[in-house]
Amino acid sequence: MKLLIIRHGDPDYEHDTLTERGWEEAKILATRLAPMDIKDIYVSILGRARDTASCTLKAMNRTATAICDWMQEFPAIPEFKEGNPLLSAYPDIRQREDGVLRPPVIWDILPSYWTQHEEYYHKNNWRQSEICAHSNMEQCYDYVTKSFDALLAEHGYERCGNLYHVTHANTDTLAFFCHFGLECVLLSHLLGISPFPLWHGTAFAPTSVSTIYTEERQKGIASFRAAQLGDISHLYKAGMEPSFSARFCETYDDQSQRH
Structure with missing residues (x-):
């Protein structure tokens, strides 16, 4: 089985939609995804992901398999009182x-x-x-990963410890339109690493595509391997530079970039 984890286009966070640039990115992304044989398409409940997916769904003359609340941007935000050590x-x-x-x-x-x-x-x-x-992070992480595993089980891969028991081996492709923070949680769970190095050590640009395959090297036992992380070749092919969203300032004195 192959998973495509896709970040939404350049966001207009205030209105939970896409910027003009984001819509262009989503249309370019659609030209990449529409010809692919994608079995099921899952979309975050939030507007910026749904808008991004809409371009691909329109190009494929399809509707989303499901709109999932657990795929919304990872919500764990601590609540601090004065004096909190954080x-x-x-x-x-x-x-x-x-x-x-x-x-x-x-x-x-x-x-x-x-x-x-x-x-x-x-x-x-x-x-x-x-x-x-000091936050609800652990509970949110577990809710996301348990929901994700339930979906994978429907497609023939049941979580067992750190691996997956194969009940129905397949080469289906599933697409997930979601968000940067949420993608890092999914990768953390699939690859068996802490989410923190992913949140802080990666910057998946808008409309980036991460490709993860199952590997069944022993009969009935599968693991996941990332073949591509944050691929934006479709943007470069269309002559568009990736937007800066998800990154922080390259140099401290550059006030034009996100601090």
């Missing part, structure tokens, strides 16, 4: 409700904080981290 982990906290500080998302924390704590690198010990202790 306050120094975020460069800027602007939102405040009823005395509670609401920082940016998990992958916005500063490298100078998380890289000093070995538990964030460990495939299991991140669950004992300060961030998990």
Whole structure:
């Protein structure tokens, strides 16, 4: 089986849709995906992913197999009160409700904080981290991965420990239109690594496509291997540079880039 994990186009976060550039990216993406033999298409419930998928679905004259709430952008955001030890982990906290500080998302924390704590690198010990202790991150992660595994089981691959029991071997292709943070959670689960190095060590550009295959080297036992991560060759082929979304400033003094 082959999985295509696709990030939405350049986002207009305020209106949960795509920018003008994002719509162009989504149309270019559709030219890549439409000729493919994709069995099922799953789409996040959020507007920017649904809008991105709409171009491919229109080109294929199809509707989505399912609109999935568990595929929305990973929602774990800690709630900090004054004096919380994690306050120094975020460069800027602007939102405040009823005395509670609401920082940016998990992958916005500063490298100078998380890289000093070995538990964030460990495939299991991140669950004992300060961030998990002060947020709903662990519960959100488990909800996403259990929902993902239930879907994979419907297609013949049942999670058993760190591998998958094959109940129906197949070469079907499944497409998932989702979000950067959510994609990192799925890859973390499939590849058996902590989500933190993925959130902070990768930057999947808008409309990027990650391709993951099953490998059944022993009869009835499958694992997943990533063949491509964040591929945007369709944009380059169309003469379009990838948008900056998901990245931070390349140099600190460049105020034109995301800080």
